[in-house]
Amino acid sequence: MKRKSYYRLPAGVQDLLPDECYNLNTIEEKLEKKFSLAGCSRVQSAALEFYDTYAEIKNKIPQKKMFKLTDGDGSLLVLRPDMTLAVARMAATADIALPSKLCYFSNVWDYAGAGSYTIREIYQAGVEFLGVSNAFSDAQAIAFAIECLQAIGLKDFIIDVGHAGFFKGILEECALDAEEVEKVRLLVNAKDAVGAQALLEKHGAPKKASDALAALPTLFGGVDVLSRAEKYAGTPASREALDRLKKVYDLLKQFGLEKYVSFDLGTVKDLSYYSGVVFTGLTRSIGSAILSGGRYDNLADDFGRHVPAVGFAMGLKRILIALERQGALRPAAPQADVVLFSEEGAEAKAYQAYLELTEAGRRVDLLAADTFSTEDLKNAGIVVLKATKKGVEKL
Amino acid sequence: MITVALAKGRLAQESAALLKECGVDADVVFSDTRKLVLESEDGQYAFFLVKPSDVPTYVEYGIADIGIVGKDTLMEEDKDLYEMLDLKFEKCKLCVAGYPAMKKQLTNSHLRVATKYVNTARKLYASRGEDIEIIALHGSIELAPVTGLADVIFDIVQTGSTLKANGLVVLEEVYDISARLVANKVSLKTKADVLLPLIEKMRARV
Numbered sequence: 001m002k003r004k005s006y007y008r009l010p011a012g013v014q015d016l017l018p019d020e021c022y023n024l025n026t027i028e029e030k031l032e033k034k035f036s037l038a039g040c041s042r043v044q045s046a047a048l049e050f051y052d053t054y055a056e057i058k059n060k061i062p063q064k065k066m067f068k069l070t071d072g073d074g075s076l077l078v079l080r081p082d083m084t085l086a087v088a089r090m091a092a093t094a095d096i097a098l099p100s101k102l103c104y105f106s107n108v109w110d111y112a113g114a115g116s117y118t119i120r121e122i123y124q125a126g127v128e129f130l131g132v133s134n135a136f137s138d139a140q141a142i143a144f145a146i147e148c149l150q151a152i153g154l155k156d157f158i159i160d161v162g163h164a165g166f167f168k169g170i171l172e173e174c175a176l177d178a179e180e181v182e183k184v185r186l187l188v189n190a191k192d193a194v195g196a197q198a199l200l201e202k203h204g205a206p207k208k209a210s211d212a213l214a215a216l217p218t219l220f221g222g223v224d225v226l227s228r229a230e231k232y233a234g235t236p237a238s239r240e241a242l243d244r245l246k247k248v249y250d251l252l253k254q255f256g257l258e259k260y261v262s263f264d265l266g267t268v269k270d271l272s273y274y275s276g277v278v279f280t281g282l283t284r285s286i287g288s289a290i291l292s293g294g295r296y297d298n299l300a301d302d303f304g305r306h307v308p309a310v311g312f313a314m315g316l317k318r319i320l321i322a323l324e325r326q327g328a329l330r331p332a333a334p335q336a337d338v339v340l341f342s343e344e345g346a347e348a349k350a351y352q353a354y355l356e357l358t359e360a361g362r363r364v365d366l367l368a369a370d371t372f373s374t375e376d377l378k379n380a381g382i383v384v385l386k387a388t389k390k391g392v393e394k395l
Numbered sequence: 396m397i398t399v400a401l402a403k404g405r406l407a408q409e410s411a412a413l414l415k416e417c418g419v420d421a422d423v424v425f426s427d428t429r430k431l432v433l434e435s436e437d438g439q440y441a442f443f444l445v446k447p448s449d450v451p452t453y454v455e456y457g458i459a460d461i462g463i464v465g466k467d468t469l470m471e472e473d474k475d476l477y478e479m480l481d482l483k484f485e486k487c488k489l490c491v492a493g494y495p496a497m498k499k500q501l502t503n504s505h506l507r508v509a510t511k512y513v514n515t516a517r518k519l520y521a522s523r524g525e526d527i528e529i530i531a532l533h534g535s536i537e538l539a540p541v542t543g544l545a546d547v548i549f550d551i552v553q554t555g556s557t558l559k560a561n562g563l564v565v566l567e568e569v570y571d572i573s574a575r576l577v578a579n580k581v582s583l584k585t586k587a588d589v590l591l592p593l594i595e596k597m598r599a600r601v
Binding site (some may be wrong): 156158160190191192194217220221262264282283284286287288289 | 583587
């Protein structure tokens with residue numbers, strides 16, 4: 001049969017065939033259990049939302065990153081570009097009781113294609129701890145991220161921790177406008193210290209600030225990063241950020257999780273909504289982050305309610321890729337352990353037998369007679385039954 | 396094992412020489428072979444020799460943990476990776492060049508810019524709020540203004556001798572270019588035990 005060109009999929013989206021879906025289901029089940037045991041309630045947000053929801057807030061999603069549609073009355077809609085914003089909107093507008101732990105399994109869409117895998121439909125599992133603002137909740141979120149990755153069976157991963165306030169604190173005394181701050185952020189994020197320092201010097205920033213900025217890209221590694229950063233914490237905001245990180249590390253150490261944690265004060269995430277601790281899950285098995293999260297205390301303000309919160313999302317596709325490279329994926333299990341053939345005229349008997357067997361927990365594939373070779377099925381360890389007018393017999 | 400993407404040609408030779416100075420067994424890069432993956436004798440490193448514009452791609456995907464490539468290529472490819480060090484070799488400038496006195500065309504108000512750095516040129520002129528027409532070429536860029544295909548070129552200038560021989564001059568030096576050490580964002584953290592000391596050794600030498 002001739003395949004038409006429009007049978008293909010648009011760029012950046014994929015179907016999940018049975019073997020992949022089976023493995024996705026497996027990790028979803030593990031995460032669902034983990035989420036529910038930790039007291040998280042599951043939510044689902046609408047996939048279609050108003051463009052203005054994401055464009056008119058303080059921490060806008062860039063226009064170019066959103067899939068846009070037009071509604072009947074001419075208003076512009078988008079496919080949900082971000083789950084954390086969607087949860088913040090829900091928490092504010094639906095007046096969810098605080099504190100509250102919410103979780104989700106949802107797609108987000110990125111028109112531009114995210115990161116190196118240029119996937120435009122991104123399936124995420126995530127949690128948001130709402131209405132909590134202390135260091136204990138930061139440590140709890142990071143510990144829970146570690147638990148989730150362990151539950152999935154991922155090996156050889158670390159959680160890289162930073163703080164949005166450290167960078168913002170350094171820039172506080174530089175009097176740069178928003179556009180210049182964004183330029184500096186991009187340079188620091190690329191660890192281009194020379195470029196960042198040159199830009200600050202051009203704007204006549206104080207030497208202290210430009211020295212600190214030049215050091216930022218080197219401030220990553222073990223917990224020693226926190227003591228190395230001491231001398232650059234010149235403003236109250238950067239000082240506070242550093243103290244908070246120390247507190248969080250101390251708690252994680254008490255939880256016995258310090259071996260999973262590294263630090264990076266030079267990671268300044270794209271999403272400017274982060275206000276405190278930020279963290280990223282990394283594994284040697286894939287060259288992009290598999291988990292991303294942080295604290296976003298002021299995010300819901302735009303939607304009319306102050307909800308301090310911390311949370312994270314896992315990219316399940318990237319996690320599947322990493323698991324496959326670690327040899328942890330399996331082909332889908334056979335669909336059935338019983339195949340039940342029905343002879344013509346014995347359909348009612350066959351259907352009755354099928355109901356009884358499935359009720360008893362057997363997985364039954366009900367088929368018209370002679371669809372498969374009985375020998376092949378038996379060799380594969382599948383029980384083969386046949387319903388005739390006389391009754392059901394084993395072949 | 397640490398994987399390294401190098402830009403085929405002179406840049407790869409210079410990069411391998413620097414890596415050797417820093418204690419990396421990079422002899423295999425100098426060998427005459429048709430192999431695509433060059434593993435070091437000690438099994439600690441594997442090198443990929445690829446087209447310069449492919450170095451950032453290999454590093455972004457994490458197939459290569461680190462790479463060495465020119466700043467011009469990094470700007471043009473604009474990938475999500477860490478730029479760790481300016482290695483200060485293969486220095487040149489990315490310039491706008493053309494005739495000293497440009498003839499204004501009544502029928503075309505947009506400056507016509509011939510370049511192989513299409514993305515970089517587009518961003519440069521956009522940041523200045525100028526509308527231009529980009530003419531994408533793959534080689535002998537200087538021919539474009541000479542034949543009237545373009546008003547100016549946006550290209551690498553090393554010695555300027557080709558420009559001079561054709562009556563062209565540098566109108567503006569826009570970017571300083573040199574070789575850069577880049578790293579995958581995840582590898583730098585997950586293989587920090589090997590990569591950080593190596594980067595420090597390289598930093599001490601440039």
